[in-house]
Each structure stands twice: as C-alpha cells, then as structure tokens.
Amino acid sequence: MNNPFDKIDYKFGTEGILSMYMDTYQLILGADLESYSKQKNETFNDNNPCHIYFILKRPKVTINPDSFKSRGKKVKFDFIIHHQDGYGIVHLNAEFLEAKSKLELITEYPYNLFAIMEKEKTHIFARPSTLIDSNGISDNINPDILNYEVLYIGQAYGKNGKRTAIKRLFKHETLQKIYTHSLTQNPESDIWIMLTSFSQADMLLSIGKNHINHIRNSYKRDKNLVEHFFNNKGFKISENQKINFTEAALIKYFEPTYNLDFKKNFPDKKHKSYSECYKLDIRALNIELDTSEHIRNLYSKKAGNKNNHSAMFNFENDSDRISFLDMYE
Template identity: 30%
Template sequence: MTPSPTRKHLSEFAVNLYSARWLMIPSWQIGTDGTMDPKYAEISENCHIYLICRRPGFSYDPFSFVYEDGKIKGDLVYKAAGVPHKIPFEREFALYDGAVEVVLSPYPHREIHTLDQNGEMVRYLPATALGIGLGIHVAERSLGDLEVLYVGQAYAEGKRTAIDRLKSHSTLQKILATVQYNMPDDEIFVLTFEYAPYRIISMFDGMAKNPIKGEVDEKRFISIQNNPLTKHQQICLIEAGLIRYFQPEYNKIYKESFPASDQGILSACYELDFSALAVEINTDELDFSLYSKTVRAKQHHIAQFDLINPRERLSFFLLENENAGPVIRADVISPSR
C-alpha cells in the first residue's frame, strides 16, 4: 500500500500572477499606419501577454441603413453557426471635419464612412465598434464570448510591443487565413494584457503532522523575499500557465506538459521551494468572457497549478482528510512529470 503524502513544511508558498490593464484590438488594425491614442499606446507598450481570439463578426445591413436628421439607423448583422441575426440600432451621428455625406463601405459593409465634398473619406465607424459601444455583447451574451486561439508573449525586454511583433507574426497570419476560410462570418481580435508584479501567497497547515517549522521554515520565506522572480520569469510563467489552462488550438508547447519539474522556466520556483502557481486573467471591465474548447466562458479565470507531485508531498492546494487521505482538487492542474 502506497503511503499517503505528508506536509513537508509548516508553511507553503504560491506565486500569484494577475492581469491589470488590457486592450482589445481588431486584427485588421494591427497592420494599419494609424496613430493610437497616447493613453492606450502607453498600455500597449507595457503589456506582457497577448491573446488571439475570435467571435462572430458584425456588418451593417445595406437594406435598412439610413442617415437622416443627424442620426444613423439600421440593423447590425452577424451570423452564428451560419444563421443570420439582426440587431436594430439608432444613434446620433454628427458630421465633422468637412464631411457632407454618410455612406456604407462596399461589401461586406463593415464600416460607415463620412465623405467630404470631393468624395474623400473623412472618418469611419466599424460595425464592431458600434456594437461594443451600444453594449450589444452584454445584452446577447454569446457575442461577448471570445474563443482563445493563441497565447503569446507581448514583451521583449521593452524593445518591441505586442503590436510590433504581430505585424509580422506568422501564427497570426495563419489564424487569419484559416478563420477566413473555415469561419468567414467570424472576426479576430487581439487582446493585450499588462500583468502586475507577482504576489506571494502563503498557507500554514496547523493540522500537519511533524512538519519542518521554526527557524528553518522562516529562512525559506526570507529566501523567497530576498530572491524575487525576474520580470522575464514572471512572463514565461504567465504564458505557460495560460496555454496549459486554455489549451488554445494554435499553441504547441506547454499545452499538455506544463508544469514539469525539468522545465527551465520553473527552475527559480523550485529553487525557492514554491509549491504552487496561480495565473489569473480578467476581462470583466468590458463585460467580455474568454473560453476555449476545454474551458467554459467566464470573465475571470484562475489557472491553478501544483508544482510538486501531490501524491508524494502535500502541496499548497492539497488538503488532508484525516479519514480518507489527501483530497486532490479537480480544478488544480498537477505536474506532468
């Protein structure tokens, strides 16, 4: 009979990484030469992780669209599983900068254009932007669900932003081509996330039997405080954790293997004796949810990992039931090796 795992130390420590500010950018804007608002540019320049996601795309119904009395009216159109849906809208729409006319862009009618007296475009309003501004994704929850297709690092020692990297990103081009062919009614978004400096979460097991404690245990905590994880190490942990959690279709590494004791990105965690990792990502600010083929749609996700084998040693997330032995939580991912 295999002996039950025991608590090695009185205290256990976990690395907690959580998202802060974020941006949601339609993929078609990635390759344009437009200038980003300074407020959003600052966020973009400080983002650490990006997600490539998809959802149904919006267009304007050319048969119902009108501009009269300073208002635009009509229907936003989208398809879900090939079935068309229409959502009526009406809003004030003033003309600026010499614009004298309002028209729809050519098929598939993704934008409203304002034109000057020479027929030159002055401004444009994408159907997607109008839909988000009207909160349609809040009223119709399926439109607020974004499928995570790829997770990547947006930070390269401060030298290139996520937008810069994606302009020549082969995976993004592959995803765009595939979605255009297989899901022509959908559109791709890039979500970039800034992560706050990591937190250390501690847990003390007062029920543990003969754990290491006292001065030896205190020195572990002091060592953790005196040897902080680098920014690069934190970003690598976030990327790997989100890939393993969402298992996006277009990622290859870490989908099944993370965490593992022989992975270099975890070496600092093992040296400091962290026994767990929690990576959070939150999109509730704009009422969008993230999901994948293996994870249901939620606005706040917490990917939880045991970094030590729960069958060999009680870990941060592992609780001991006096009668039935250790209780392994189904929502915590154990090491692959």
C-alpha cells in the same frame, strides 16, 4: 475547500503561493493592428509593457447599407452578425443633436467600417464590430455569440524585455496561419488580438508547528522562505521567467487550438524557463483573468465561457505538503 488543518505531519510548516493576475488588457481587431502600432499608446508603455497576447476569433459584424434611413437628426440602420448558421440582425437608432442638414451613410464593401456624415462634417466614424460592444447597445440575438474564442496564446519578451507583443505579431507565422484558415474555413469570423500585462501578488501560509513532522527538520527551509519573502516584499522572480510561466499556465488552462507546447506538461520541473519557482520551492501558482468590465467573455472548449477565469497549479505533487490546489477546488 479542503481544510489544511485537518491533517498533521506535513513536510514543511510554511508554503508560498505565486499569483499572476491580468491588470491591463486591450482588444484590437486584427485588421487594425498596423494602424494601432503607429498611434501613441496610452494603455501600454515602458513601465507597463504588453508581453503576453491572445489571438481570438468571433463573428464578423457589418453594417447593412440598405437599412439606413435618415429623418432630421435621427437615423436608423442595422448591423449584421455573421455566423455559420446564418446571420443575426441588430436594429439601431441614433440621434445627432448637432446635425443641421441631411445625414448620410458612407460605407464600402465589405461594410466593416462606416461614417455618418452631414456634408463635410463627420458625426461618427466606427467599425460595427467595435460599436456593437458598447454598453448602450441592446441586441435581439443571443449575446453569447459575440464572445471571443481563444485560438492561441503567445509571448514576446526579447533581450532585456524590449520586444513587445505588437512587434512580435507583425512577423508571427501562427497569426498568418490563423488568418489563412479563417479566410478559407471561417469566412464569417474576424480575428482579434488581446494585448495584456500581468502583475504579481504573493502569499505565504504557515500552518503552525503542531502540524509539522519535526523529524524532517524543515525549520531552516521555512526560515529561508520567509526571509526571502519579506526581504523582497514577495517572491523575487525575473521578469522573463514570470512571462514564461504565466504564458505556460494560460495555455494549460485554455488549451487553445493552435498552441502545441504546455497543453499537457505544465508545470514540469524539467522546464528551465521557469526554474526559479522550483529553486525558491514555491508550492503553487494561481492565474486570473477578469474581463467583467467588458460586455463580452473569453472562452475555449476546455475553460468554458465566462468573464472571470482562474486556475491553480501545484509546482510539486508531494502528498506530504500543503496542497493549494486541493484548497482551491
């Protein structure tokens, strides 16, 4: 980290940083999106809507019906992890203490959904692709193979924020294109959707009068920035613009294959979709995604493979202002 106090003669004495962090997320297999939309949603609601979404890819996971063996209350079966170089096998054991008679496996091709039943009673009904992410399951293959590759990042806001990501995805041309490409080019993969909501956290940094070029007379500008910050308990940015620059920053950071805009030109003063940041003269934006509570990571070729992704962007490239990006690096 570079020390901002090593330099004097800054243009301004106070700079602001805007931070957007992912506070809620939910992963859904693409094939389950329609049924998910019909359920009562306890993760997202009017007070915590999901406006930013990720389209992801990872290997298919299926159950091998020929591997199923039942003895008393215990069963054994295998999951198959499909990938370009072949497949991996995960051996599983389970015990159903309430079972009183023979346990049977119920599944049909393509074996991506199964139930273990006892006569009319269902003991488990699940997708292998979801169950394999349980902390209670240990596998005998490289766990990195089951991480999620970021293919596309998008947003849905609409008038007054009423349109959510779920509604947007039903008629999403890029999602349909990804499905088609996956079927023809990556049949061993599943498409997943990650719905997210981001929250705002802000910070001011004041460096003191000894580091300011007083000839520039920046007192009024600094005073206005500080008053705005404390009067509004942070930076007052419209919800629509927050979604716009969060999406743009995420695209710049991950550079997903199917995104075209913002890969090379964020931030840009010409983009009116986040003009409020320039109007307030906010110096920098920080974004953060923490999925460490989940057993798998997010990755892209540019961003790498990890469970905590963060990035800093300076809105202005002025050499005579404090650089949060330099401090961050």
